[in-house]
Amino acid sequence: MTTLNDSLKQQECDISLIDVIQRILSASKDISFRLQQGALAGILGATEEENVQGETQKKLDVISNDLLKDALKASPYVYGIASEEEDFAVPGNDGGEYLVTYDPLDGSSNIDINVSVGTIFSIMKTTGNSDLAQDFLQAGTNQVAAGYVLYGPSTILVITTGKGVSMWTLDNRIGEFVLTNDKVQIPAQTKEFAINMSNQRFWAEPVQAYVADLLAGEEGPIGKRFNMRWVAAMVAEVHRILTRGGIFMYPWDGREPSKPGKLRLMYEANPMAMLVEQAGGLCRTDSERMLEVAPTEIHQRVPVFLGSKEEVERAVSYK
Numbered sequence: 619m620t621t622l623n624d625s626l627k628q629q630e631c632d633i634s635l636i637d638v639i640q641r642i643l644s645a646s647k648d649i650s651f652r653l654q655q656g657a658l659a660g661i662l663g664a665t666e667e668e669n670v671q672g673e674t675q676k677k678l679d680v681i682s683n684d685l686l687k688d689a690l691k692a693s694p695y696v697y698g699i700a701s702e703e704e705d706f707a708v709p710g711n712d713g714g715e716y717l718v719t720y721d722p723l724d725g726s727s728n729i730d731i732n733v734s735v736g737t738i739f740s741i742m743k744t745t746g747n748s749d750l751a752q753d754f755l756q757a758g759t760n761q762v763a764a765g766y767v768l769y770g771p772s773t774i775l776v777i778t779t780g781k782g783v784s785m786w787t788l789d790n791r792i793g794e795f796v797l798t799n800d801k802v803q804i805p806a807q808t809k810e811f812a813i814n815m816s817n818q819r820f821w822a823e824p825v826q827a828y829v830a831d832l833l834a835g836e837e838g839p840i841g842k843r844f845n846m847r848w849v850a851a852m853v854a855e856v857h858r859i860l861t862r863g864g865i866f867m868y869p870w871d872g873r874e875p876s877k878p879g880k881l882r883l884m885y886e887a888n889p890m891a892m893l894v895e896q897a898g899g900l901c902r903t904d905s906e907r908m909l910e911v912a913p914t915e916i917h918q919r920v921p922v923f924l925g926s927k928e929e930v931e932r933a934v935s936y937k
């Protein structure tokens with residue numbers, strides 16, 4: 619049986635990177651256990667707090683963030699941490715070489731209704747910038763590893779170190795992730811889209827026109843009938859797309875016009891973009907390749923179009 623460590627060594631990851639990945643996974647196994655225990659673990663419901671983005675924190679947002687932060691701070695190889703649930707970058711260890719960003723619990727509005735959620739992570743190297751917040755502001759092309767853990771009916775790790783994408787299923791009998799797909803590929807074409815249709819009237823004209831053409835089906839200009847899905851957890855949407863193709867969109871909309879989008883670049887869009895590209899798909903903002911966006915702040919938001927190559931190309935061609 620190929621272990622994750624063997625696989626990472628075959629991908630020429632050094633011991634320090636493997637250590638960082640394993641610490642993320644040990645926290646994720648703990649999160650997975652608590653999710654399975656649900657109400658029995660006292661994890662349901664909200665806290666009294668809001669995060670830096672003004673969103674109410676769920677109890678498990680805070681617990682997951684602390685589990686990951688404690689695990690990573692204990693690694694001698696982690697130089698700094700940035701999280702959706704931390705207002706500022708968190709220092710790690712002076713001798714460390716890696717910067718880790720994460721969304722500890724993605725789709726957290728799903729927790730209380732017992733629907734899939736996930737943990738998203740991205741790993742880069744420090745540039746040596748003495749200002750830690752600035753150190754993080756590197757384009758997604760600098761990621762050395764990225765992935766997510768999906769907490770669904772099974773707990774599944776999906777990871778890339780830039781040499782393809784593999785899926786690993788947590789075997790609860792042995793407490794280890796077991797390789798279940800080592801050649802993840804997204805089909806170039808699809809008949810399935812994901813977008814929150816309740817925002818339709820707030821979208822910009824090009825998104826209105828594209829989605830109208832999807833809905834027109836075989837009678838419209840695209841000439842095929844589309845199905846629609848919306849799980850409200852990006853991890854679950856990306857997992858579906860990595861498994862059977864599709865397009866996922868969270869575009870800019872006019873509800874809060876000054877916000878460029880809802881999803882966050884450094885710990886949602888970039889790690890997903892690396893996975894999707896490594897699996898043969900595309901991930902773009904409305905104007906450029908996601909991985910080439912120059913970040914200006916840790917909690918920056920971006921519009922996201924990702925998935926099957928030909929469909930993403932079509933979506934962003936509407937002007």
Ligand SMILES: O=P(O)(O)OC[C@H]1O[C@](O)(COP(=O)(O)O)[C@@H](O)[C@@H]1O
Pocket residue numbers: 673702721723724725726727814850851852853868880
């Ligand atoms: O509730 P909406 O507007 O449909 O947004 C759903 C999107 O928001 C997110 O839940 C944001 O993630 P968090 O739960 O980490 O804040 C995405 O996972 C998902 O795609």
Ligand SMILES: [Mg+2]
Pocket residue numbers: 721723724725852886
């Ligand atoms: Mg999220």
Ligand SMILES: [Mg+2]
Pocket residue numbers: 679702721722723724725726
């Ligand atoms: Mg989150």
